[in-house]
Amino acid sequence: MIELENVAYSYGGGELLSDLSIKLAPGSFHFLTGPSGAGKSTFLKLCYAALMPTAGQVRLFGADARAMDRDAIALVRRRVGVVHQDCQFLDHLPLIENVALPLTVSGKDVAREETNLKDLLHWVGLTNRASALPPELSGGERQRAALARAVIMAPDVVLADEPTGNIDWEMSQRLLQLLIELNRMGKTIMVATHDLALIRAAKAQVQARVLRISNRRLQLAGADL
Amino acid sequence: MSDISGLIQSDVSADRVVPPAGFTVRLTLFSAGAMAFLAVFALALSLAAGRLASQWGNELARSSTLRISAPAEQMDTQVAAALRVLETTPGIESARALDAAEQQALLEPWFGPDLPVEALPVPRLIEILETGAGYDASGLRLRLQGEVPGAVLDDHTRWRRPLVSAASRLRMLGWLSILLIGGALAAMVTLAANAALAANAQVIAVLRLVGATDTYIARAFVRRFTLRATTGAAVGALIGLLGVWLLPAADDAGSFLTGLGFSGWHWGLPVLIPPLAGVTAFLATRAAAARVLRGLA
Structure with missing residues (x-):
């Protein structure tokens, strides 16, 4: 599905990530930890071709990321849902249109997906906020809206970059439950976080692999938790 | 597309x-x-x-003017000779000598309405209209030289060109x-x-x-x-x-x-x-x- 082989990424003359190799199997759940600036976000960006490796190979759904043109990358991103810490929305569109944005840009008839869209908003608990503009939403609401947008295209993989960074513990738990539900539906999940309590809470409910970026390299960190 | x-x-x-x-x-x-x-x-x-x-x-290309300058006693003879030459020239649809009133009208903007055209040695003008095919101006000039020595053919080319070019x-x-x-x-x-x-x-x-x-x-x-x-x-x-x-x-x-x-x-x-x-x-x-x-x- 997503496969990194001896991947390195250099930025500004220095190597940020080195010799990373991993395969994200279908239906797996991964946490990615590490100190701030270790390269967690960079790792995730390599997984959806927002960045290209400076060495090694990233294979996305069987294709070499570096050989893809921009349209092919766009098609890959329809199969990978991404949730950022600073959820990026189009501030001039109401929440429901932001959530439906992946459908809009892929040319699908949004009106025909209205039932799914409403179910999805109900699932993330935002039914009554459908017509609110993004600046009117709280941090937790934005995170849940970002998750709803990430999964509306029924992607194979969901990547979340510090999804609980700006929200309280109760809301973090709610978001985690949504991610666990997605994983139980067969989605591959990778969550970059330094919130160890969140990881422990997840491991109590689901089989998750914990990876750690340390000294530019990827390590299995499950034993530490 | x-x-x-x-x-x-x-x-x-x-x-x-x-x-x-x-x-x-x-x-x-x-x-x-x-x-x-x-x-x-x-x-x-x-x-x-x-x-x-x-x-x-279009307008200027199809018309020409023949100007005849001759002593008063030869003027009518030369005008008649010129008209005969023009009548037998291929490519000329019609030719007619302007009468005194028409010549006076032409000069009026410069000399006023009371100019005694008959008393002055002004040249006589013949207006020529061409057929669509036109006539051979060089050939006509040669013939006029021989038969009407006081005739000068003006086919308007000289002043038509700059006007058309400017437009x-x-x-x-x-x-x-x-x-x-x-x-x-x-x-x-x-x-x-x-x-x-x-x-x-x-x-x-x-x-x-x-x-x-x-x-x-x-x-x-x-x-x-x-x-x-x-x-x-x-x-x-x-x-x-x-x-x-x-x-x-x-x-x-x-x-x-x-x-x-x-x-x-x-x-x-x-x-x-x-x-x-x-x-x-x-x-x-x-x-x-x-x-x-x-x-x-």
Whole structure:
């Protein structure tokens, strides 16, 4: 599905990530930890071709990321849902249109997906906020809206970059439950976080692999938790 | 071609992904309107110059003048001889000697109405009208030299050419102005599109994150700028047409300056200006969007 082989990424003359190799199997759940600036976000960006490796190979759904043109990358991103810490929305569109944005840009008839869209908003608990503009939403609401947008295209993989960074513990738990539900539906999940309590809470409910970026390299960190 | 069909097909959701506000709206509308307004006048100037060149060319090309300068006692003989020569020259439709009243009318602007033409040694004039095929001016001159020594043939070439040439150049300048107006519109739309794309870098990032192709993103901007430019140009062209319509009508006294408007089917040509402005905006925005999106990759 997503496969990194001896991947390195250099930025500004220095190597940020080195010799990373991993395969994200279908239906797996991964946490990615590490100190701030270790390269967690960079790792995730390599997984959806927002960045290209400076060495090694990233294979996305069987294709070499570096050989893809921009349209092919766009098609890959329809199969990978991404949730950022600073959820990026189009501030001039109401929440429901932001959530439906992946459908809009892929040319699908949004009106025909209205039932799914409403179910999805109900699932993330935002039914009554459908017509609110993004600046009117709280941090937790934005995170849940970002998750709803990430999964509306029924992607194979969901990547979340510090999804609980700006929200309280109760809301973090709610978001985690949504991610666990997605994983139980067969989605591959990778969550970059330094919130160890969140990881422990997840491991109590689901089989998750914990990876750690340390000294530019990827390590299995499950034993530490 | 698919770009144009995508442009024509209405896609409300796609149109909404780009924020509607911004100074680029007013800049594009105003630029397109102003350029279309100027284009209407440049078109009117060019077409009027074309009509003038054609009119002068046709009218003067088919007529010539034979001037006979001779002593008074030989004048009638030489005029009669000249008319005989002209009657037998192939390519001449008709030739007639101007009478005293006509010659006086010709001189009146310079010497007033009381000039005694009969008392003065003014040359006699013969007006020649050619057939469509025309006559051999060099051959006629040789014959006249032998038979009417006081005759000088003026086929108007000497002064017709610069007039026709001036009118033709004026027409060319009109078309050049239209091209420059088109170029200026393209430049303004490119600037506005660049500004809009730069101001919406965050929007583009979000669209890419959710899987929008560059074609989709570019199309959202291209459609918007094309519609704005077409609308602005339609308003500008309409105002320009109104201005041309209000110009004084063509008459003999006013000549060129009062014949500056459109005539006949030429009134339909300004209708082409808004779609042409739209095509210009479409090409300019598409090129700008492709360049900016490549840069943001």
